[in-house]
Amino acid sequence: MRILVTNDDGIYSPGIASLAKIASSFGEVTVVAPDVEQSSMGHAVTHSRPLNYKKSPIEFPSISAYRVNGTPADCVALGTHLHSNTDVVLSGINMGPNLGNSMWHSGTLAAAKQAALFGITGIALSTPVGNDEPDFDLLEPFVKQTLQQLLKQPKGSLFNVNLPEQPTGIRWTRQSVRKYDGTIIPGKDPMNRKHYWFTVTPLAPSEEGTDRWAVENELVSVTPLRLDLTDEGLLAEAKQNLSWDQ
Template identity: 75%
Template structure:
């Protein structure tokens, strides 16, 4: 299997090194990642300036690795250009969860989405982070198990996978769609200039069966996603209303 690995934490993140090591058990690994952190970049694509692709100064046990002065989605586009034989794109392991509504702005998931847009299966992988960096070795076996489960499906797919620090099993889940409290926190820098931090806090508890619930209960969450955002129920309602209106006319 030909595997392309990227992330949004940047080429220097320990998470991408951990993922590259685990993924090597499944096939040939190549790495194309941002040269600096691109967290919460979403699905931004660079089109107003050229991009550069440079050999990475980081050694990945002999694996080919490049850094790009662009977004995670840029990295996938360039990676699939130089490695057209790629069969799957892995994005992560992100230091910080990508659960529920955070999927909307996740650079990690955006890289996986970009892969699917270009006809390649994309898998995003993330884990919570506290005051210290995650212990990737603690759940390495579950990363391998999750990939094995997903690779069993040979069809094109998009998956969002989240690992608790100490997993006790795997669960297939749906996205937790719950209200969040968007907070803007003002502060002062050392020069007494005002700046702002933007953060969010879930307002409601996660429902059982969702990604947030699974990770909160120490299960690895695997959520199959799709690119079609159409609200099917609302569309059917409007189409049915249009049919009734035409009958009345």
């Protein structure tokens, strides 16, 4: 199996080093990651300038690794172009969760989505960050167990995986869709210039069976996703009850 590993935290992140090491037990691994952090970049792609593809400045033992001056989606597009026999794209392990509505702006998940757009299986993996760096050695057996199942799924599948700090098990989940309170917090920098922080807080508790609920209960959340965003229920109702001629 030929595996492309990427992320949105950048080539220097300890999370991508951990994921590349784990992935190497499943097949031949190539790392292609942003040269700087691209967190919350979403599914942005670069079209107004050329991309550079250079050897990684840090070593990944026994793994070919490269950095790109672009977004996570760029890395997947370029990486799968140069390595056209890629079977699966793994994105992460992200330093910070990608739960619920954060899927919309996650650069980690965007890399996996880009793979799925190409008909390649895409798997995004994330974990919370507390006061200390995540214990990737502790997470490793749960990442392996999760990948053992997901790599068997049909080609082109898309999954979002979130690992709590100290997992006790693994669950299939659905996305927690809850409205968020977007709060702008003003402040000033050392030069007395105004700046603003954008923060979000869920307006409702998590529901059992969702990704948020799983991670809150120390369970690895595995959410299967699809690229089609169509609201089938609303579409069927609209076709039945509404006409553009009315």
